[in-house]
Amino acid sequence: MLDPQHRIYDVLMTELLYLEDAYLQSCEATVTEVDTEARKVVLDRTVFYVQGGGQPADHGTLAGSSDKVGVTGVKRDGGTVWHSCGDDGELPAVGSTVTATIDWERRHELMRTHTAMHLLCGVIWNEYGKAVTGGNMEPLAGRMDFEFDPLPEGFKDTIEAAVNAEIAAARPIEVSFLDRSVAVADEDLIRTKVNLIPESVTTIRIIDIVGLDKQADGGTHVASTADVGTFTITKTESKGKGNKRVRIALSD
Numbered sequence: 001m002l003d004p005q006h007r008i009y010d011v012l013m014t015e016l017l018y019l020e021d022a023y024l025q026s027c028e029a030t031v032t033e034v035d036t037e038a039r040k041v042v043l044d045r046t047v048f049y050v051q052g053g054g055q056p057a058d059h060g061t062l063a064g065s066s067d068k069v070g071v072t073g074v075k076r077d078g079g080t081v082w083h084s085c086g087d088d089g090e091l092p093a094v095g096s097t098v099t100a101t102i103d104w105e106r107r108h109e110l111m112r113t114h115t116a117m118h119l120l121c122g123v124i125w126n127e128y129g130k131a132v133t134g135g136n137m138e139p140l141a142g143r144m145d146f147e148f149d150p151l152p153e154g155f156k157d158t159i160e161a162a163v164n165a166e167i168a169a170a171r172p173i174e175v176s177f178l179d180r181s182v183a184v185a186d187e188d189l190i191r192t193k194v195n196l197i198p199e200s201v202t203t204i205r206i207i208d209i210v211g212l213d214k215q216a217d218g219g220t221h222v223a224s225t226a227d228v229g230t231f232t233i234t235k236t237e238s239k240g241k242g243n244k245r246v247r248i249a250l251s252d
Contacts, residue, residue, distance in 0.1 A: 025104050041082070058106070060100065062083065063101065111221055130146045144245070148242070160232060166209075234249050
């Protein structure tokens with residue numbers, strides 16, 4: 001699931017607060033740029049997750065002194081993070097202060113889902129030594145592709161049981177930032193192809209499900225596997241020779 005353009009801790013015009021605290025639901029920010037035609041704005045700091053790495057952007061609101069607008073998407077364009085706004089209010093002016101607030105229920109569901117997908121990666125790697133080749137997610141559902149041909153006998157039952165056991169184990173999930181030279185030398189990170197991240201990036205963000213899975217990652221996660229919920233494999237598909245897709249869902 002490594003996305004070298006997103007899962008790194010590099011220099012942007014906007015401070016991404018969720019990289020250090022995924023549970024932060026709002027913040028005050030200053031508007032630094034506005035595109036009135038496209039109805040999008042740039043902030044100096046944000047709690048909104050920027051779309052990338054298979055995880056959708058957060059939704060929410062920007063509230064100024066006199067008006068409030070909905071945020072429907074957040075994307076990165078080079079070093080600029082644009083917050084796309086709906087048609088439900090006047091855009092804030094450059095230099096004004098706004099309160100940025102995410103749709104927390106949706107964010108938390110995505111956090112649970114993202115962590116579940118890392119659990120799936122860790123369990124499959126430990127059980128079969130197979131690497132992930134791609135993935136995508138939405139709240140409480142997702143899909144991941146793996147280097148299988150074919151899937152092993154009893155795959156669904158084996159993996160469901162193993163992932164749910166990891167959820168029940170309440171493993172802590174830790175965020176850290178490593179110097180590139182340290183990250184590249186870490187044998188636990190080699191399978192996530194951390195060496196593919198551009199050499200200009202000197203600091204790598206790491207998500208560690210303690211005792212199970214460690215990956216370079218820029219996404220949001222719950223603090224413990226106990227918060228994920230019940231894990232189910234809803235479908236498996238063949239996506240060509242040596243590539244199998246696993247679809248998952250979560251429930252409370």
